[in-house]
Amino acid sequence: MEKTREKMARMLDEGFVSGILGLRLSHGHPVPYLFTDSVSLKDWVVDETNRYPITKILIQIWKKHPNKVIGVVVRGCEGRSLIELFKNHQLHPEKVKGIGIVCNQELAKRCRCDRPYPSEVEEGELAKPVEDFSDLTEIESLPEEERFKYWIEKFGECIKCYGCRNVCPACFCTTCTLEDPSLIKPGGMPPEIPIFHLHKAFHMADRCIDCGLCEEACPMGIPVRKLYRKVRKSVKDLFHYIPGEDKDLKGPLEFLGDGSYELPGVGR
Amino acid sequence: MLPIRVMCSGRISPHFILKAFQEGADGVLIAGCHIGSCHYGKGNYITANRVAVMKDLLGFVGLSPQRIRLEWIATSESNKFANVISEFTKEITQLGPSPMRKVSWNRKAERVMEPLVLQP
Numbered sequence: 001m002e003k004t005r006e007k008m009a010r011m012l013d014e015g016f017v018s019g020i021l022g023l024r025l026s027h028g029h030p031v032p033y034l035f036t037d038s039v040s041l042k043d044w045v046v047d048e049t050n051r052y053p054i055t056k057i058l059i060q061i062w063k064k065h066p067n068k069v070i071g072v073v074v075r076g077c078e079g080r081s082l083i084e085l086f087k088n089h090q091l092h093p094e095k096v097k098g099i100g101i102v103c104n105q106e107l108a109k110r111c112r113c114d115r116p117y118p119s120e121v122e123e124g125e126l127a128k129p130v131e132d133f134s135d136l137t138e139i140e141s142l143p144e145e146e147r148f149k150y151w152i153e154k155f156g157e158c159i160k161c162y163g164c165r166n167v168c169p170a171c172f173c174t175t176c177t178l179e180d181p182s183l184i185k186p187g188g189m190p191p192e193i194p195i196f197h198l199h200k201a202f203h204m205a206d207r208c209i210d211c212g213l214c215e216e217a218c219p220m221g222i223p224v225r226k227l228y229r230k231v232r233k234s235v236k237d238l239f240h241y242i243p244g245e246d247k248d249l250k251g252p253l254e255f256l257g258d259g260s261y262e263l264p265g266v267g268r
Numbered sequence: 269m270l271p272i273r274v275m276c277s278g279r280i281s282p283h284f285i286l287k288a289f290q291e292g293a294d295g296v297l298i299a300g301c302h303i304g305s306c307h308y309g310k311g312n313y314i315t316a317n318r319v320a321v322m323k324d325l326l327g328f329v330g331l332s333p334q335r336i337r338l339e340w341i342a343t344s345e346s347n348k349f350a351n352v353i354s355e356f357t358k359e360i361t362q363l364g365p366s367p368m369r370k371v372s373w374n375r376k377a378e379r380v381m382e383p384l385v386l387q388p
Contacts, residue, residue: 144332145367148329183287192290195287202283230325238321
């Protein structure tokens with residue numbers, strides 16, 4: 001990671017960026033930190049085993065300092081989330097400079113990541129993409145009634161902590177469907193099952209970048225990522241659209257979209 | 269059957285469909301203008317796209333996708349409207365009541381809410 005560190009120091013010294021958002025150790029835990037000078041960069045670490053929703057923190061920093069150019073250290077999934085946030089005008093492409101790092105093969109396998117590296121990488125060996133949909137086919141092979149039972153049982157564990165939404169790098173709305181009193185009763189437990197999770201799942205259809213942070217954040221171990229992977233896959237199958245891949249392509253489910261007229265499975 | 273009138277099939281948010289199922293609907297029929305004749309330009313295109321994804325999602329969680337039907341019915345096609353509705357109700361009757369009706373507040377979730385009793 002020394003080459004990347006040198007590059008970051010150069011960027012800071014030359015005034016190319018005002019700060020670089022990365023991770024550093026605090027009491028033995030990696031926490032996000034905005035490095036503003038090249039001397040402090042010696043504390044910068046790369047967590048090989050865990051991930052952090054760093055682009056969500058970047059949105060908050062950018063809102064405070066809209067005129068500054070900020071660098072951010074991104075993995076493959078975070079790179080995809082940057083593209084989605086650019087598309088949805090949460091960040092400006094000219095004001096954010098991504099510095100790519102690679103994930104190791106072990107993490108890529110654990111995450112079932114189909115692109116474990118960002119578009120630009122300074123150093124390191126690129127991990128092989130993992131195309132593994134066994135988690136989806138496993139559920140799809142169940143008969144309908146059992147599938148319903150499986151999901152209701154899983155959803156029933158929900159404690160409505162909104163963790164999956166808060167950690168999600170593709171969720172940024174100021175007013176959330178999951179807090180709309182006409183759809184989800186405010187306060188009160190348990191949440192409306194199963195539509196509480198299905199509302200979010202549908203929202204993720206042309207946005208989910210498949211990072212899996214939602215499932216890692218869930219304190220009850222609900223396999224929500226399977227739902228989002230499913231809708232992501234069906235958008236891919238129906239419209240040949242992959243979220244987080246191309247900055248200039250708009251999602252097929254956005255009302256204004258890219259202005260083209262097409263039907264599922266016909267166009268594109 | 270409970271008709272809900274909206275200005276355009278593009279007005280039907282996917283959340284409405286989910287809400288209908290949560291409230292105990294056995295099926296949801298979405299009737300819109302024919303492709304190409306949308307007053308608002310592309311309202312029915314977006315509906316077609318949404319319904320296709322919604323069917324996939326509902327199928328995945330174990331609600332039969334046949335419970336959603338999208339049909340293009342113009343203002344003058346009253347016969348088609350009647351036919352589609354009787355056909356759809358017949359289909360839904362064969363499928364039986366929606367499994368969502370049986371979902372009361374889940375026992376597991378209630379267990380989480382039980383007050384913590386401290387042992388002396």
